[in-house]
Amino acid sequence: xxxxxxxxxxxxxxxxxxxxxxxxxxxxxxxxxxxxxxxxxxxxxxxxxxxxxxxxxxxxxxxxxxxxxxxxxxxxxxxxxxxxxxxxxxxxxxxxxxxxxxxxxxxxxxxxxxxxxxxxxxxxxxxxxxxxxxxxxxxxxxxxxxxxxxxxxxxxxxxxxxxxxxxxxxxxxxxxxxxxxxxxxxxxxxxxx
Numbered sequence: 001x002x003x004x005x006x007x008x009x010x011x012x013x014x015x016x017x018x019x020x021x022x023x024x025x026x027x028x029x030x031x032x033x034x035x036x037x038x039x040x041x042x043x044x045x046x047x048x049x050x051x052x053x054x055x056x057x058x059x060x061x062x063x064x065x066x067x068x069x070x071x072x073x074x075x076x077x078x079x080x081x082x083x084x085x086x087x088x089x090x091x092x093x094x095x096x097x098x099x100x101x102x103x104x105x106x107x108x109x110x111x112x113x114x115x116x117x118x119x120x121x122x123x124x125x126x127x128x129x130x131x132x133x134x135x136x137x138x139x140x141x142x143x144x145x146x147x148x149x150x151x152x153x154x155x156x157x158x159x160x161x162x163x164x165x166x167x168x169x170x171x172x173x174x175x176x177x178x179x180x181x182x183x184x185x186x187x188x189x190x191x192x193x
Contacts, residue, residue: 023172024180025050036167042159044119045143045151046177052106053181056153056174057081061093062142067116072108080141082153091150116142123148 025033030050037043048059057079066075080093108116119142126146127134135148143151160174172180 022179023176024183025170025172025176026180027184029170030180030184033164033169036169037163040163041145041151042156042163044115045156046160047112047115048143049174049177050181051109051112052076053178053185055079055178056156060141060143060151060153060156063140064120064142065140067108067142069108069113069116072113073105074108074112075103075105077103080150080153089154091152119143 033050034047037046040046045059048054048062049056052074054062054076058076061079062074062076063078066077067073068075078093078095080091082089083092084090123139123144127136127148130147133147138144138148138150141150145151156174161171163169164171
C-alpha cells in the first residue's frame with residue numbers, strides 16, 4: 001500500500017538450509033538392538049521397520065489381512081497417523097500410503113514369521129487376560145498395546161531414544177531404521193527401486 005518507502009524484509013538475511021544427513025545402524029548394531037529390545041513394547045515395531053524399511057505410519061498401520069502366511073508375503077497398503085482435530089489428538093487410519101510406490105508387497109522372512117506368530121498368540125493371551133476391558137476396536141492391526149489399543153505414533157518417537165539410551169546403544173532416530181534397511185540392502189547387492 002506504499003505506506004513506507006522501503007520493505008524491511010529486503011534487509012533480512014535468509015537462513016541457510018541445513019543439509020540433513022541421515023544415520024543408520026550396521027548389521028551388528030541392528031542385531032544388538034533386536035536383542036536389547038526383545039522384551040520391549042516396541043520389539044515387533046522395531047523388527048518390522050528394520051527388516052522392511054517401513055515408515056512409522058506404515059508399521060503401525062499394518063493389518064493382519066496384509067500378511068499372507070501361505071504365500072509368505074507382507075503387503076504395505078494402510079497407514080496410521082496422529083492428527084489434531086478440535087484441539088485433540090486422534091489416531092487416523094487410512095487405506096493409502098505416502099505415494100503409489102509405497103504400496104508394495106514384500107517377502108516374509110522366517111524371523112519375521114516367527115515374530116508375527118508370537119504377536120498373534122500374545123494378542124490372544126492379552127484378550128483373555130483383560131477380558132471385557134480389552135479394546136477390540138483394533139483387533140485387525142498387528143502392532144498393539146497389551147490392552148488392545150493402537151500404539152500411538154508419538155509414543156514410538158518418544159520411547160525409541162529412551163530404549164537406545166537405557167541399553168547403551170548409539171543414538172539414531174526411529175526413521176533411521178529405514179535408512180539402515182536401505183543401506184544393508186544396497187551393501188548386499190539388492191537394487192533399490
